Amino acid sequence: MGNDGGSIPTRRELVKEAARAPSTAQVKETQREQQEHSWTFCPLSHRSLARPIVSDCVGNLYNKDAVLQFLLPGDDGEGISSKADCEEILCGRVKSLRDVIELKFEVDTELEEHPSGRAHAPRERREGWICPITAKPLGPNVKSVYLVPCGHVFSEEAIRQLKGDKCLQCNEPYTEENVISILTTKEADKQRLIARGHKLAEQGLTHSLKKAPGSKKRKKHATESAADASSEASKQSSDPKSKSSTSTAVANNASSNGIKNAATSSLTARVLAEENEKKKRRKMMRENENISSLFSKKDGAAKGADFMTRGFSIS
Template sequence: MGNDGGSIPTRRELVKEAARNPNTTQLKETLREHLEHFWTTCPLSHKRLLHPIVSDAVGNLYNKDALLQYLLPGDDIEAISSKADCDEVLQGRVKSLRDVVELKFEADGNAEAPNGKQKGRWICPVTQKELGPNAKSVYLVPCGHVFSEGAIREMKADKCLQCNEPYESTDIISILPTDKSEKERLKLRVEELSHRGLAHSLKKLPGSSKKRKKNRMDANGDVENGIKSEPPSNGKVNGSSKTPILSSTSAPVGIKNADTAMLTARVLEEQNERRKRKKTSGTSDAVQSLFTSKNKKGGNNNMDFMTRGFSIPH
């Protein structure tokens, strides 16, 4: 039998067949299995993809609740995965909800899940073909409606076929692309949008408007050559009162989704509470009681915590 101490087997006896490169059929099958996994599983939570589903700038799919859990402040993200694993998956592409688009799939509606949510195949609203690993699919920015690639290519329209939202040819995003040229196109699109001060969802990046205002010339002297001048002492500019600054605890403005607005308001409230605790965490009353602040009637000016309660004999 060999390898029992009585004899030494040769390589010819151990290796029956030489290693071969996978053929085209095997490569396609491996690719299909890879796509099927990411069409059905969130890479952050490793759970099944369920509505609502969002996509980043390169067409990857995530559960929105898992992404919100990642974006919330704090290190407690046990509900999804470790912080390092999530960073490796996202690779810095998602820093806020501006960097993702919520997708709007159309299902055939042949069955319903026990929890009441719709269950079934995702289909193209134009061709009625199933969307998934066996068909190339795309979605439009910013509306997020999903179609088959063939339907968008044949229609050649500049408005969404579902909501009439206008879009450009560069705003057609492939879902889980496999071609290197398509991946490079999506990366170049993100770079161009960043130069324009826009995120993947075509929303303005934070601070982009401030940079533009910094380079403008203001005739009133408020901002000139990027140098900010001091306002008048009466608190008015050009005869009108200043616009009041909104508090950090005010309701989020511009967030249409109720769940996202509620989560954002909760985060702002927690941050405000932490700021208040830091401001009030100065010298405690117990430490202040060890020293005398001001002279009191009948008190000893030289009294401190070392001599309090004791009298020095003359």
């Protein structure tokens, strides 16, 4: 190119410096900014966190009204992200209100006064929360935890120094595994909380230590099956003649169906017997002459059949 004042820049001119990995200070600053944002805004509604506030099993904070709108059936709720975005944020951890704990913060009453001394002056910051034991402000600069199931919030330092098995606020008993870190950045704490959630799910419990939906029905069904099996066993034991034949039939059914549990195999045998009895009744009804006389056979149907048999046939 010439005489027009234009130029083609080279890569060396465009890329002055090579990409560098962020320094430790930069990583810490990024984490601090993320923590500040998570302590200030609800990720579902993108609004400021305001009581009542709830937390899931990994210690994330949400506005309770946003969680309620997400759980309501129907289209996307007003004031929150789309259902798909909320599902991506929650990662399946919140399926009902039993999967969250409402947190009970100690409010710093001194912040009700403006720093200049004028009472009830407008404030630019959110409601202040403090640890009721150490009086430290809870936020991104202080590691905070809450207890399950009561939901009282403390600084991690207070719980670590005052070791006990009861809440210092409400005297509610708790265990060490039910001390949940709030918005933790440690990978070990995250893995511990995830493992706790899996363990509770295997036990049929939710994050709030309440029964998971459907667990009572399964337990009730299992109890009824066990009761039926025990009653069947008592009948068999009272009748010595049928004991051997019944046990043989149950064993045959268990071996043929691959069922090793005696109670389940006996229940299966009884269901099969009822089905066979129904088939016999239907067969007897088809073979009954009085009933079959009302219908005409396909191969032997007469053209001059009466109105009762016209248009009807049986196999």
